Amino acid sequence: MSEIAGHARVVIIGGGVVGVSALYHLAKAGWTDGVLLEKNELTAGSTWHAAGNVPTFSSSWAIMNMQRYSAELYRGLADAVDYPMNYHVTGSIRLGHSKERLQEFQRVAGMGRYQGMDLDILAPDEIKSRYPFVETHDLTGALYDPHDGDIDPAQLTQALAKGARDLGAKIYRFCPATGVRRENDEWVISTPKGEIRCEYVVNAAGYYAREVGKMFGRDMPMMVMSHQYMLFDEVPEVEAWSKENRRKLPLLRDVDSSYYLRQEKNGFNLGPYERNCKAHWITPDDPMPEDFSFQLYPDDLERLEWYINDAVERVPLLGTAGLTRTINGPIPYTPDGNPLIGPMPGVPNAFEACVFTFGICQGGGAGKVLAEWVMEGETEWDMWACDPRRFTGFCDQDYAIAKGMEVYGHEYGMHFPHHAWPAGRKKKLSPVHDRIAALGAQFGAYNGWERANWYARPGDDTSEEATQTWARAGSWFEAVREECLAVRDAAGILDLPGFSRFKVQGQGARDWLNTLITGMAPRPGRIGLGYFADARGRIVTEMSLMALDEDVFFLITAATAQWHDFEWLMKHLSEGSGIVVEDVTEVFSCQILTGPKSREILSGITDADLSKPWLTHQSAQIDGIWCQLVRVSFAGELGWEIHSKVEDTPKIFDAVMKAGTPLGLKPFGMFALNSLRLEKGYRAWKGDLSTDYTILEGGLGRFVKWDKPGFLGKMALENERQRGSKRRFVTLTVEASDCDAPYMSTIWHNGEVVGETTSGGWGHRIGKSIALGMLRTDLSEPGTRLDVEIFGERYPASVQADEPLWDPANERLRA
Template identity: 90%
Template sequence: MVEISGHARVVIIGGGVVGVSALYHLAKAGWTDCVLLEKNELTAGSTWHAAGNVPTFSSSWSIMNMQRYSTELYRGLADEVDYPMNYHVTGSIRLGHSAERLREFHRVAGMGRYQGMELEVLAPDEIRTRYPFTETHDLSGALYDPYDGDIDPAQLTQALAKGARDMGARIHRFCPATGVRRDGDEWVISTPKGEIRCEYVVNAAGYYAREVGKMFGRDMPMMVMSHQYMLFDEVPEVAAWSRENGGKLPLMRDVDSSYYLRQEKNGFNLGPYERNCKAHWVTPDDPMPEDFSFQLYPDDLERLEWYINDAVERVPLLGTAGLTKNINGPIPYTPDGNPLIGPMPGVPNAFEACVFTFGICQGGGAGKVLAEWVMEGETEWDMWSCDPRRFTAFCDQDYAIAKGMEVYGHEYAMHFPHHAWPAGRNKKLSSVHDRVAALGAQFGAYNGWERANWYARPGDDTSEEATQTWAREGAWFEAVREECLAVRNAAGILDLPGFSRFKVQGPGARDWLNTLITGMAPKPGRIGLGYFSDAKGRIVTEMSLMALDEDVFFLITAATAQWHDFEWLTKHLPAGSDIAIENVTEAFSCQILTGPKSREILSGITDADLSKAWLTHQSAQVAGTWCQLVRVSFAGELGWEIHTKVEDTAPVFDAVMKAGAPLGLKPFGMFALNSLRLEKGYRAWKGDLSTDYTLLQGGLERFIKWEKPDFIGKQALEAEKQRGVNRRFVTMVVEAGDCDAPYMSTLWHNGAVVGETTSGGWGHRIGKSIALGMLRADLTEPGTELEVEIFGERFPATVQPDQPLWDPKNERIRA
């Protein structure tokens, strides 16, 4: 046995396609002193039994980027590393059964076009020109992707491994990581062949990632599903078609029935994602084995019967082929189906690149992203969709299992903007959850917290099906309209549990915060927005800074940003600092009271000075209960945030509701808040605010204090300002149809692509469709006429002045 010892810059644990891709990309970037450890042979986990499909399709901008990069890499990899590979770029047909599905296809085609891929939406009578053996009588259309195809997973992995080795990286097979420990600033990885020290460590252990995570004290948000695909005998008609056309049939996906059908040699490969799915290794009597390398589960064809029959009806030729083999292997799932790529939460210099449901098509891009995380601490594309910190402590194993099974059973489902998925709910409840539920609240989960999305009125259709639409229609839309108008005309109250909160205090806290934010921390008694940029001047996050004293602050940020933002603060705290950062998220809650009558409502139940100006805060009593009363409103009306201890939420809520009843107070939800904030041009995190954009592009220069000696990103922002900003944030009014512009809708001008939307929706106070977006700088003059592509159709849009559409002078909010 060859002993290993010494030092590496990076150690990667796991030798599937993702781990090897990470090693390849690190070496290619010049980090050749890197080591990969694999407990068995390369590809021994999910990679070896993977079907090898390589789609670019995704409704996520970042994941589409990652998959597109993979296809580009794979097309040239064999020549680059001098290793033969079977990579068939066959194209694919994705079948649609409904108008809603066609709208999804048009949306994805628009995103693909923006990324340089010519995806095409086909009419039903065009489908057979690409796939002649299909029954099309009940279809609404299809999406054709010319870049789709399939690849041999083992050959791909070995090609990446050869490339990495040729550049100097090392791979140790049959060498499991058996333990890790921290020694000073280094990691020490134990193996049966000795110890190896490194600066950085990566968990790329696939479906074993949870076991590896335990070595770091981490309970990974993941579970393992059993996934089957079936191989069928040669079909003469398929063989004849291939000879005549010189290639394979396009890969077909019947996404509404939930399976793919691929030509395998001259037969078929059928892979369903069945609703009656099965999780593995989730109970004490079904433990994960110590080693499942190159192994499969027993066949379980009964649960696939419906899907087989449906596929035979769609492609009758399949019914003439004999079943030759069934593959039933483990595939890992996170609670949202996206992988984990990025910093390991709370663990220094440790990263994750694991839990890939579609590891073959994402492996190339994942290696690029992981290498950037390790080497630069940031990525080219905003990768929040895959960031491990998006799942916080509430994601226990029961939650991961419930959500993983839900995602698998709805693998091809459409993710409608106003639909709430039901599995894994009620993890965190507000103290007034029962009260708001009794008022008709229809809930959504935000970092596990149940918040009212909208309030149903008597007789409203609250079924899941009623919100499964892209259109601006249904009971929820009219209910949201009433909530917005109540806020405009009287007042509304929104129970808002789960804001992430960090208490920062100690000598020098103010000066330290000023090195992190682009502006200046507010004076005691004031609250203000702080923008945090990375070294490239890009938007990392936005927090509200509430100054209690000269060096005492509460930092408040989005619920989902809890671990992300807390880690940004702690990693920039100098060693030995006397500044303390405490995560107090679980201790406090918030209610928003806003609208022109909010002062009148509060006046009888508080001792607070309600004449205090906008952007101030004060300690006060509401109905005899302590609160921090903050004069801000994300809804853009006169209003206050009422921050209390969690246990004091109910008496404050009850008092406000009682005082507001005769004045027209109504509860409102998150959908209404989104409409209200769009009318004010307020940005939302990870849509309008992300590392895809710099602060200058985001229209946030008023939050930059150039005269400050230094802050993170200052040099990059100064350089950008000097050379000129190439695109800018704008607000647009859209002459839309029955759908508002979703995230990443393409902006057009004179037949050219000139930008993208970052969010959109209906503004009920102004009665118009609104889009926020990023536009080529020379077109940002108010009044410029554009077109917004919404589900394949282009609608006129007009750039608005750089002021809010509602209450442009902020007279109502300052009242």
């Protein structure tokens, strides 16, 4: 007789803090028939050896939401489930050594205030009042977070487990999942205690997630790092301070030196993230063991020597304490350091909640998000930063290892907007990569595709260090200005490989698309934007719909949206409909030719009808080579997108460059395109366009066809239209200094927070700093004066009219 329940609504594989939190949140939301399978004891993976720090700090809005929620949950969890826990809310101090680091702190403090967290910036002479044992002579300041602290990971996990069990969920320990199969639209999970059928399955297997993923035919983008932290003996001065103040010292992080230092009882816990780091289980000589439960790696203190010495110089009291124990355990990493939470790519009714580098502080929020994904198919917060579909097929194991080690070695690194991280590069190359490299292209990676960010001129500083700034400064800024002005005055060409594109065809394809988009699919020969909403009317994605025939379309979308958008289409395609959706991303490439002389450039090398109006497309020949000429321009000038077969792209590029160079044609990059699109108010995906906003809030009402029979999200949008939107998308000009507004900068009015920016940058054609953002509706009238907080300083801003800042009547675009 089977020892395990025969059926459950959802089965979670993995009994660390994240898996148990997911079970708890599912049960709390009403799905009480969930089951969790753990191959050993609960917490046997990374959870058991985790240090247990609970920071709220993050420069990611989604991650900050998760961590804030976790901290709030943990503060009341012991009483909620009647389980005692050691949770010390000590506060934390992040030390800054540079102007740039303080700017980062100011930005995060602004984001935190918007989420209701009272983060504060300390001057160097204020730090000692909160942490008397620290040396501050070389510091520029610090970030203080009163909500930070540490928790016992095992107690936290057991508390969540008790809460889940009390609600009816079941946990099977020492019961590994040994196989999965799909049968009658259900999952069948094999275990030593029998089989269990379920509607939904969740991979929450921590650093074993890749092995579990293989059961589903999924190669997870992850690797495993060795992370060490050291416990030191008790120190009388620490004990005396704690007794006098009746609390623990704040958790100290020296992020520029790359370690944290925490009071552990009356001693210390030191945890470095060293540059000379070490990955595990990545070669045939070092395979992943079948079971590593409650095990550690051998100590490897030599690679920590610099960090230990630096910490002793920072807190000399640490040097008086004896080292009592070293913990060296496995921690999983994705290529960007964020976890995987959301639908398992390409696998029905399967989800991932795994590869958490900071699982303790994110576990509570992750459980909430995962429960929403499973139960509702969507989440309260836009979670693209953690969505598994952000990593597509190019993310092989070599890439995951290279990027994981880079992220670990720069765990506290600042992510400057114009800096390109060097590891794991050249995964996908444009067919004209060598040509544009010879022209000075400085590359960035977009879904693995190498695209030119900007073009260096002779003598320009192209070092990594030159882009490690928040400011408008350095060679790249002046080069980008020249590129934008070339597009304005003559013409520019942008090599743009990697557009995600899907061919949709079959009887009824047009009608089907019209049920998914808020507007109407264009007629043959035309191209238009289609906005896809979810059931709540929120912005899922934006695609360009190119109609080749009545029921034949090319759908073109962002490079990074490839798996996300393809799955959205497939999710809503009925079986047996006869409509075929094919991903043809790898077949075609694209170049943008734009500027007032672009028609003149093309006129001598193509047979196309260049008088065809804006938003049309045509098959044509350029220098005898087939292409699809599309009369659109994200730069907001007269221009065309030139779509061609990958193998034909170099010949077309050469022909355009030869014809255009005498007329002033210059190559331009993604930084210039960003500047140009801001001046037109064009939205960018997962910044300006995200599920944090509805279609109407996003200012996209003109793309809604209210009188068509129905479309996804119509009811929610009609309700919103009747009651009115509480916030509205706006364009602002900002009287900024040398920094433009980054994503999620706070907008103020009369001392009150009234909105946030969704993107920002410098407009070279208009000579102004621009911010796109979301603002309280009653303040969205043109001319309204506001303030935008940029790295801690508030700068005057003005709401602009609901038209582009550049060429408001689109005369140049339609010329």
